[in-house]
Amino acid sequence: MKQILVTGGTGFIGSHTCVELLEQGYQVIVIDNLCNSNAEVLNRIETITQQSVIFYQADLLDKVAIDAIFTKHDIEAVIHFAGLKAVGESTQIPLTYYHNNLTSTLLLLDVMAKHQVFNLVFSSSATVYGENNPIPYVEHFPLSSTSPYGRTKVMIEQFLQDAFVADSRWNVALLRYFNPVGAHPSGLIGEDPNGVPNNLMPYIAQVAVGKRDKLSVFGGDYPTHDGTGVRDYIHVVDLALGHIKALERLAKQTKTSIEAYNLGAGKGYSVLEVIAAFEKACGQPISYGIESRRAGDIAEFYADASKAKAKLEWQVSMNLDDMCRDAWKWQSENPNGFSEG
Numbered sequence: 001m002k003q004i005l006v007t008g009g010t011g012f013i014g015s016h017t018c019v020e021l022l023e024q025g026y027q028v029i030v031i032d033n034l035c036n037s038n039a040e041v042l043n044r045i046e047t048i049t050q051q052s053v054i055f056y057q058a059d060l061l062d063k064v065a066i067d068a069i070f071t072k073h074d075i076e077a078v079i080h081f082a083g084l085k086a087v088g089e090s091t092q093i094p095l096t097y098y099h100n101n102l103t104s105t106l107l108l109l110d111v112m113a114k115h116q117v118f119n120l121v122f123s124s125s126a127t128v129y130g131e132n133n134p135i136p137y138v139e140h141f142p143l144s145s146t147s148p149y150g151r152t153k154v155m156i157e158q159f160l161q162d163a164f165v166a167d168s169r170w171n172v173a174l175l176r177y178f179n180p181v182g183a184h185p186s187g188l189i190g191e192d193p194n195g196v197p198n199n200l201m202p203y204i205a206q207v208a209v210g211k212r213d214k215l216s217v218f219g220g221d222y223p224t225h226d227g228t229g230v231r232d233y234i235h236v237v238d239l240a241l242g243h244i245k246a247l248e249r250l251a252k253q254t255k256t257s258i259e260a261y262n263l264g265a266g267k268g269y270s271v272l273e274v275i276a277a278f279e280k281a282c283g284q285p286i287s288y289g290i291e292s293r294r295a296g297d298i299a300e301f302y303a304d305a306s307k308a309k310a311k312l313e314w315q316v317s318m319n320l321d322d323m324c325r326d327a328w329k330w331q332s333e334n335p336n337g338f339s340e341g
């Protein structure tokens with residue numbers, strides 16, 4: 001049976017995608033160096049699905065190891081999640097980000113071509129729309145980015161466009177995620193950030209569970225309906241299902257292509273609306289204070305998600321209340337994430 005290779009498959013979005021792949025009958029091979037994830041996730045995936053993935057703890061920068069995995073398995077397509085993703089950290093160690101995200105992708109593409117594997121689903125991001133496009137964001141907008149992290153996404157999209165122009169055997173879906181949050185409804189897998197969370201939902205969840213005193217709301221003076229930043233939050237299980245739809249499209253289309261798709265709900269919520277929804281989910285108030293804006297943030301963005309609906313036959317099925325309910329279940333049942341104690 002043909003197998004799907006998932007790089008970064010023990011991470012937040014990768015682990016949820018492995019669950020959905022297994023549940024839909026795919027065989028799954030995961031490569032991850034565990035630099036931002038925990039091997040316990042593999043046991044949890046097995047508990048949810050009663051199936052297991054084939055796991056290799058390997059660094060994508062280790063071309064020899066990656067080549068050996070492609071030699072051993074009959075890989076049909078690759079979903080490439082692996083990468084470093086913290087926007088702030090990427091401004092402090094940009095070269096580490098460029099090396100980890102760009103070099104590893106170039107090596108991966110080289111190995112894929114050598115083994116005649118040309119189907120690729122790539123984890124891109126809404127960050128590729130930069131700060132000057134109107135909302136909602138549409139796939140044909142010009143790309144730019146304000147951080148080294150974001151530039152790795154813009155550059156990898158460009159690598160893939162150039163590779164496709166040169167060799168039309170490449171068959172690529174660029175999935176531009178908006179703000180993935182929530183967790184698997186089982187409460188067994190979810191987002192497990194190292195140290196202080198950078199992102200809103202995990203921070204709120206840690207306040208709710210008593211690990212942090214209060215949330216700093218970054219900016220109350222944006223030109224939005226309540227002054228706080230507006231984002232397009234998407235349940236991670238909906239996002240995972242988008243990857244399956246993208247794989248199906250790559251497999252069934254008669255002509256290869258490279259296409260970008262926004263994966264978002266197409267609707268924005270403010271920070272205060274997310275706090276209110278989380279309070280409802282956890283049944284307690286979230287302590288917060290309005291503070292100054294965070295450098296690099298923009299007021300508001302959300303997706304035009306109509307292309308994914310039309311071409312991938314995909315749209316979100318879960319709302320903000322579902323996202324908060326599942327994030328809270330995960331956080332409250334696993335206060336220390338995947339670590340014990």
Ligand code: NAD
Pocket residue numbers: 007008009010011012013014031032033034035036037058059060061080081082083084085100104123124125126177178179180
């Ligand atoms: P994550 O950090 O939880 O998962 C990424 C995984 O990649 C981790 O398990 C990490 O150990 C692994 N990894 C990193 N570098 C590696 C390397 N050189 N070799 C092998 N494994 C390596 O992140 P996530 O939130 O699941 O994000 C997955 C992808 O989606 C990333 O590419 C990220 O940039 C992108 N993305 C994430 C978000 C988000 O908000 N979470 C939004 C848009 C795009």
Ligand code: WQD
Pocket residue numbers: 085087124125126127178179180198199200201203215216217218219228229230231271294297
């Ligand atoms: C959401 C809103 C903050 C934390 C980031 C990356 C983006 C993509 C998704 C990878 C904003 C506010 C946040 C806090 C707050 N990742 N906030 N207090 O910045 O939209 O997107 O993750 O590709 O590239 O930049 O997400 O969750 O950090 O912020 O007030 O402690 O919450 O200002 O308005 P963001 P976020």
